[in-house]
Amino acid sequence: MPSPDPYAVVEEAAKQTYIRALKLVPPDVKAALRRAADTETSETGRDTLGIILQNIDIAEDNDMLVCQDTGTVVFWVQTGHDCALNLADVEAAVGRGTERATIEHPLRPNAVHPVTRANTMTNTGRHLPAMHYEFPDEAERARLGLAADGLRLTCLPKGSGSENMSFLKMFVPADGVAAVKRFVLECIVDAGPKPCPPTIVGVGLGGTADLCAALAKRALLRPLGTRNDDPVIAALEVELEAAANELGIGPMGLGGRNTILGLAIEHAHTHITQNPVAVNLQCWAARRSSATMGADGAVEYGF
Amino acid sequence: MTRSNSDERHIAFPITDLDALRELRAGQKLRLDGTVIGIRDATQIAIFDRGEKPRMDLRGAALIHTAPNVRKLGPGRYEKVCIGTTTSARMDRFTRGLMEEYGVRAIIGKGGLLAGSLPVLRELGGVYLAITGGAAALETTQIEAIEEVEFEELMPECLWKFRVKDFGPLIVAMDAHGRSLYEEVTAGARETLAGIVERF
Numbered sequence: 001m002p003s004p005d006p007y008a009v010v011e012e013a014a015k016q017t018y019i020r021a022l023k024l025v026p027p028d029v030k031a032a033l034r035r036a037a038d039t040e041t042s043e044t045g046r047d048t049l050g051i052i053l054q055n056i057d058i059a060e061d062n063d064m065l066v067c068q069d070t071g072t073v074v075f076w077v078q079t080g081h082d083c084a085l086n087l088a089d090v091e092a093a094v095g096r097g098t099e100r101a102t103i104e105h106p107l108r109p110n111a112v113h114p115v116t117r118a119n120t121m122t123n124t125g126r127h128l129p130a131m132h133y134e135f136p137d138e139a140e141r142a143r144l145g146l147a148a149d150g151l152r153l154t155c156l157p158k159g160s161g162s163e164n165m166s167f168l169k170m171f172v173p174a175d176g177v178a179a180v181k182r183f184v185l186e187c188i189v190d191a192g193p194k195p196c197p198p199t200i201v202g203v204g205l206g207g208t209a210d211l212c213a214a215l216a217k218r219a220l221l222r223p224l225g226t227r228n229d230d231p232v233i234a235a236l237e238v239e240l241e242a243a244a245n246e247l248g249i250g251p252m253g254l255g256g257r258n259t260i261l262g263l264a265i266e267h268a269h270t271h272i273t274q275n276p277v278a279v280n281l282q283c284w285a286a287r288r289s290s291a292t293m294g295a296d297g298a299v300e301y302g303f
Numbered sequence: 304m305t306r307s308n309s310d311e312r313h314i315a316f317p318i319t320d321l322d323a324l325r326e327l328r329a330g331q332k333l334r335l336d337g338t339v340i341g342i343r344d345a346t347q348i349a350i351f352d353r354g355e356k357p358r359m360d361l362r363g364a365a366l367i368h369t370a371p372n373v374r375k376l377g378p379g380r381y382e383k384v385c386i387g388t389t390t391s392a393r394m395d396r397f398t399r400g401l402m403e404e405y406g407v408r409a410i411i412g413k414g415g416l417l418a419g420s421l422p423v424l425r426e427l428g429g430v431y432l433a434i435t436g437g438a439a440a441l442e443t444t445q446i447e448a449i450e451e452v453e454f455e456e457l458m459p460e461c462l463w464k465f466r467v468k469d470f471g472p473l474i475v476a477m478d479a480h481g482r483s484l485y486e487e488v489t490a491g492a493r494e495t496l497a498g499i500v501e502r503f
């Protein structure tokens with residue numbers, strides 16, 4: 001990037017994507033909520049979805065946060081093959097952007113030490129923001145609108161109500177696919193009203209324990225309605241999505257037919273003796289925002 | 304208690320008759336006026352586990368599980384930025400203490416208290432009121448002012464006194480008669496799940 005300080009551009013983009021994620025609900029999620037409101041049969045469920053849609057409008061019209069939980073900050077950095085930026089400096093810039101958003105907006109500080117519970121007051125800290133790096137191929141870059149020399153930041157500030165509803169299970173081959181399906185649905189029932197349903201269900205399948213958990217979170221980045229490119233996995237997504245909406249948990253867990261807005265599975269090959277499954281739930285307030293930068297320093301904001 | 308339209312009752316908090324909420328039934332819709340007290344994990348750990356008594360009078364109060372986004376205006380003075388509601392189940396173990404020792408009668412939250420709180424609600428005439436979780440922008444517009452703050456060292460998990468108007472709608476999700484809408488919905492979901500699993 002030839003602009004004077006590309007890392008200042010990254011810092012500002014990190015700040016803006018964090019704030020934008022908290023204020024704007026992505027269009028695919030809004031459309032799914034509207035569909036849910038149209039199809040909901042429970043009266044309380046319909047009322048609840050009406051309030052949710054009203055709330056999204058109030059936040060947009062008045063430049064307010066959709067939900068008070070400013071989350072644990074998670075970022076994905078996706079770079080093109082020819083991106084010249086140093087990722088260590090990018091990571092530092094993302095941290096500075098997160099701190100500035102927290103202090104300058106101001107946003108509620110959530111990051112605490114796991115033992116002393118002392119709050120850093122900046123939403124940053126040891127290993128926070130959580131950072132993920134990806135190097136998409138040409139086809140994926142075309143889909144994302146990411147130039148070969150560009151960088152894309154996506155912020156997913158994760159609310160605790162839904163993040164606390166995270167599950168991992170190491171199945172073995174003898175358990176079969178049926179166990180995987182049962183586990184995913186059990187997680188949705190166990191989470192019940194707590195993650196603010198209707199939720200989006202991210203499932204990680206395969207890999208190792210750490211990879212599997214990361215894949216479940218990664219699945220939440222996919223716009224609703226997109227399917228895994230592996231038809232076997234895509235069929236599993238369709239089956240589980242329909243089954244979850246038979247459960248009757250409904251909006252805010254007070255009953256109804258709209259329990260989830262969608263379900264996405266990201267998978268990896270795994271060991272011959274293993275079949276790990278992770279579930280990461282996302283609340284209806286599915287905060288997700290991205291910034292795509294070219295080498296000229298121009299930034300385009302999206303979801 | 305007054306009725307504004309056919310299905311939404313208005314109640315002003317704090318209530319003076321500590322038995323007044325016994326007549327509420329699961330499924331009813333409410334709106335609140337008066338004051339609502341914000342409280343959270345750290346506040347209740349301070350009150351009950353460390354014995355730090357609050358100065359605010361909680362008799363007949365409606366509490367709400369929250370840690371707001373605020374802007375500091377001066378010593379002890381804050382302005383709302385965004386106020387919403389958090390998951391209640393984490394704070395379930397404080398229900399008895401709040402109602403028995405401090406006279407709290409309504410807890411507003413999302414996701415419900417656990418079934419173990421039902422006997423406390425029944426015994427003391429308390430209710431759990433469900434708000435639409437995540438709908439903080441709307442909630443913030445219904446809070447008129449932050450009147451008082453205590454336990455400031457626990458920021459943002461302080462004890463907050465909010466003045467509210469037409470706060471809601473809230474749904475009586477757990478009443479003083481042993482009903483919990485969450486228990487009913489979850490029981491149904493487990494039964495349905497058992498049927499679905501048969502198909503796999």
Ligand code: SF4
Pocket residue numbers: 067068069158159160161162194195196283284285387388389390436437438
């Ligand atoms: S679960 Fe999500 S929508 Fe609900 S309060 Fe928490 S962050 Fe907000």
